[in-house]
Amino acid sequence: MLLWYGVSTALLVLFPALSFGFRLWLSPVAQLLPFGCLVVAFVLSAACTSSLRSSMRRRELAWTAVSTVAIFGAVFLGFLLTKTDYPRVITFGVFISALMLVPAPYFVGASGLRQALALGALTAAAVTGSVVVRFAPEVPAHTSTLITTEFHNLDVHTYSGAFPSSAVRGGALARIADEYLLLSGDGHLHIFSWEAGGRLMRKTLPYRVPINGDAFSAAAGRPWSEHSDVKLPQEAQRRAAGHEVLNAEWFRTYGLLVQEAGVSTRIFVSHPYWHVAEECWTERVSLLESNRAAMLRGEAPSEWKTLYETTPCLPVFGENRRRGIPFVGYFGGGRMALLDPDTLLLTVGDFGFDGLASVHAYSQDPAASYGKTIAINIADGHTAIFTVGHRNPEGLYIDPSGTIWSTEHGPQGGDELNRLIKGANYGWPYATYGTDYGSFSWPLNKPEPEQKGYEGPVFAWVPSIAVSNLIGVERGLFSGWQGDLLIGTLKAATLFRARVRDGQVKYLEAITIGSRIRDLIEGHDGSLILLTDDQKLIVLRPKEGATGEALFAEKCSGCHQSSLISGNRIGPDLLGIVGRRIASIESYPDYSSSLRGKGGIWTEERLDEFLRSPSTFCPGTMMDFVGAASATERQAIISYLRTL
Numbered sequence: 001m002l003l004w005y006g007v008s009t010a011l012l013v014l015f016p017a018l019s020f021g022f023r024l025w026l027s028p029v030a031q032l033l034p035f036g037c038l039v040v041a042f043v044l045s046a047a048c049t050s051s052l053r054s055s056m057r058r059r060e061l062a063w064t065a066v067s068t069v070a071i072f073g074a075v076f077l078g079f080l081l082t083k084t085d086y087p088r089v090i091t092f093g094v095f096i097s098a099l100m101l102v103p104a105p106y107f108v109g110a111s112g113l114r115q116a117l118a119l120g121a122l123t124a125a126a127v128t129g130s131v132v133v134r135f136a137p138e139v140p141a142h143t144s145t146l147i148t149t150e151f152h153n154l155d156v157h158t159y160s161g162a163f164p165s166s167a168v169r170g171g172a173l174a175r176i177a178d179e180y181l182l183l184s185g186d187g188h189l190h191i192f193s194w195e196a197g198g199r200l201m202r203k204t205l206p207y208r209v210p211i212n213g214d215a216f217s218a219a220a221g222r223p224w225s226e227h228s229d230v231k232l233p234q235e236a237q238r239r240a241a242g243h244e245v246l247n248a249e250w251f252r253t254y255g256l257l258v259q260e261a262g263v264s265t266r267i268f269v270s271h272p273y274w275h276v277a278e279e280c281w282t283e284r285v286s287l288l289e290s291n292r293a294a295m296l297r298g299e300a301p302s303e304w305k306t307l308y309e310t311t312p313c314l315p316v317f318g319e320n321r322r323r324g325i326p327f328v329g330y331f332g333g334g335r336m337a338l339l340d341p342d343t344l345l346l347t348v349g350d351f352g353f354d355g356l357a358s359v360h361a362y363s364q365d366p367a368a369s370y371g372k373t374i375a376i377n378i379a380d381g382h383t384a385i386f387t388v389g390h391r392n393p394e395g396l397y398i399d400p401s402g403t404i405w406s407t408e409h410g411p412q413g414g415d416e417l418n419r420l421i422k423g424a425n426y427g428w429p430y431a432t433y434g435t436d437y438g439s440f441s442w443p444l445n446k447p448e449p450e451q452k453g454y455e456g457p458v459f460a461w462v463p464s465i466a467v468s469n470l471i472g473v474e475r476g477l478f479s480g481w482q483g484d485l486l487i488g489t490l491k492a493a494t495l496f497r498a499r500v501r502d503g504q505v506k507y508l509e510a511i512t513i514g515s516r517i518r519d520l521i522e523g524h525d526g527s528l529i530l531l532t533d534d535q536k537l538i539v540l541r542p543k544e545g546a547t548g549e550a551l552f553a554e555k556c557s558g559c560h561q562s563s564l565i566s567g568n569r570i571g572p573d574l575l576g577i578v579g580r581r582i583a584s585i586e587s588y589p590d591y592s593s594s595l596r597g598k599g600g601i602w603t604e605e606r607l608d609e610f611l612r613s614p615s616t617f618c619p620g621t622m623m624d625f626v627g628a629a630s631a632t633e634r635q636a637i638i639s640y641l642r643t644l
Contacts, residue, residue: 001105005046008101012042012094034079038094041075045102064103072098140200146543148553150509151480153543159200160536163190167213167224168249169533172256172519176265177292182531183269185252187211191296207302209269210286213251216274220246246316246327254334261341265292268307270334270346280313283332283348285376308376308383310369314351320359328352335396335469344376345386347393347406354429356444363389363428371428373420389426389454395470395487407467407487410434411442415464416457417487417498417505427454433462459505466491469519477526478542488517488530513538548640551633562644577602578642594620607638
C-alpha cells in the first residue's frame with residue numbers, strides 16, 4: 001500500500017501538466033500553495049484509509065469515501081474563505097482522482113500476483129507521464145484580473161511560461177503581418193498570436209540574432225547562461241578576478257523593429273557585440289531581410305547583415321575603461337523607429353562613459369556615437385547624428401503628427417520624457433534633474449544660467465521610476481485614451497498614461513501592473529501587449545460585459561471600498577455588507593438619520609430595493625446615486641457584494 005500511494009502521489013503531482021499543460025514549476029508561490037493543499041489532502045485520505053481495517057469491506061469503502069470527502073471538503077472550504085482563485089478543472093480533477101486511487105487497493109485484493117500487476121501498471125503510468133511531461137509542448141499558464149483606471153476598466157490577461165527561458169533578461173516586441181514577434185534577451189525570435197477562442201499560439205523561429213554573449217562571458221570569466229557549453233579559459237578567469245567584475249548577464253538585446261513593404265520584411269535588432277581580439281564592445285544594428293511568408297514559416301535564409309556599428313569600441317581593461325563597473329550593458333538604449341521608409345532612427349546610451357566614472361564624456365563628443373540618437377540610411381548605412389546629450393534613452397515613439405518622443409533614464413532621479421528635435425542638445429551629463437547615487441547633487445551639473453543652450457525635458461520623474469519604452473494610443477480600442485502616451489517602467493512596475501496637449505504633459509495616471517515592463521506595443525486590434533522582465537505577456541483590453549466586479553468598479557468604487565485598505569471613503573466600506581446590520585459601521589459617523597432609523601439587516605432583497613432607488617428605499621438618504629434601473633445589473637452587483 002505504501003508503494004501504491006507513493007506512486008499515486010507522484011502521478012497526482014504530474015496531473016496538472018499531464019492533463020492541461022499546467023507546469024507547476026513555472027508557477028508563482030500563490031499557485032503552488034493551493035495545489036500543495038490538494039496533495040496534502042490526498043495523502044491524509046490515504047493515511048485514513050490505511051488505518052481503517054475491518055472485516056467488513058463495504059464498511060471500509062464507505063468510511064474511505066466519507067473521510068476523503070470530508071478532508072477535501074475542508075480544503076474546498078478553505079479555498080472559499082480565503083477567496084483562492086484556482087483552476088476548478090485541476091481542483092476537482094485531483095478530488096476525483098483521490099476518490100478512485102485511495103480505495104483502489106481494496107479492489108485489487110490480497111493476491112500477490114494481482115497486487116504486483118496493479119502496482120506495475122501504476123508505476124508504468126507514472127513513468128509514461130513523466131516522459132510525456134518532459135517532451136510535451138509548453139502550455140502557458142493563463143490568469144485574468146481586473147484593473148480600474150480613470151476612463152476604462154481593464155481586462156488583464158497574463159500568460160506565464162509561454163516561451164523558452166532566456167539566458168538573460170531583456171527583450172522586445174513588434175507586430176509582423178497579422179501576428180507578433182518577440183525577441184528574447186539572448187537573441188531568439190518567437191512568433192505568437194491568439195486563436196479565436198483566446199488560446200495563445202507560438203513557435204520559435206530559426207533566426208538567432210548574432211549577439212555573441214558566450215564570447216563575452218569567456219572574457220568575463222563567468223557564464224552568460226547556465227546552459228552555456230563554452231569553457232572559460234583560466235587566463236580569462238584570472239584576469240577577471242584581478243579587475244572589476246564584468247556582468248555577463250547585462251550582455252543582452254535592446255530593441256526590435258519590423259519594417260514591411262509588399263511581400264518583403266526587414267527585422268532590425270540592436271544589441272551589443274564583443275570584439276574578442278581588442279577586448280572591447282560596440283553596439284550594433286543587425287538586419288535580416290527576406291520574403292515575409294517564408295520568414296514566418298521558418299524557411300527564409302538566416303543571414304544577418306550588420307547595418308550599423310557604434311564607434312569607438314569601448315574597452316573593459318586599461319586607462320580608458322569605465323571605472324568601478326566597466327561594462328554597464330543596460331545603458332545601451334537601442335530603441336528604433338522609422339523617420340521615413342529609408343531612414344532608421346536609433347537611440348544609443350552612453351554606457352556610463354559620463355566623464356565622472358570615465359575619462360570621456362561621450363554624450364557631448366561629436367566624434368563618438370554614444371549618448372546620441374543616430375539617423376541611419378537603410379540602403380547604404382550612411383549615418384548622421386540626430387540629437388546629442390543623452391544618458392540612456394530607453395523609449396522611442398513617433399506620433400502621427402511626426403513628433404518624436406523619447407524616454408530616458410536619469411541617474412538617481414531625473415528620468416525624462418523628451419521631445420526630440422533634430423540638432424538639439426539634451427544636456428547630459430551637464431544638465432539633469434537627477435543626483436549621483438548616495439548623494440544630494442550631480443557633480444557635473446552646470447549652473448542653471450549656463451544650461452540655456454540645452455533642450456529641457458517635457459517632464460521629469462523624481463525619484464526615478466526606471467522608464468522603459470513608450471507608445472501612443474492610436475487604434476481606437478481605448479477611446480478615452482486616444483492620443484495619449486503610455487510609458488512602461490521597470491523599477492516602478494507601473495504603466496503611466498500621459499495626457500499630452502499643446503506639447504505639455506497635463507497629467508499622469510499611474511496604472512499598477514506589478515511586474516517590470518520591458519517593452520509594450522499596441523496590438524492589431526488596439527489591445528495593449530506588455531512584455532515583462534520575467535518573460536510574461538500581459539494583455540490589456542477594455543472590460544466588456546456587465547460583470548459584477550466591473551459594475552462595482554464603475555458605479556460604486558468612487559465612494560465605497562470593497563476591502564479594508566485605507567479606511568472609509570465618502571461612503572462606508574462594503575466588506576461583508578450582505579447580512580450586516582444597516583448603518584452599523586462604528587468607524588463611519590456620517591450615516592443619515594433616516595438610514596440609521598431603518599433598522600434590520602442588509603438582505604439581497606433590501607439591497608436590490610436600495611440600488612433600484614436609494615431615495616425611495618430611504619427618503620432623506622445622503623447617497624448621491626439615482627439608482628440602477630436594470631435588474632440584471634443590480635443582481636450582478638449584489639452577487640459580487642455577496643463574495644466580499
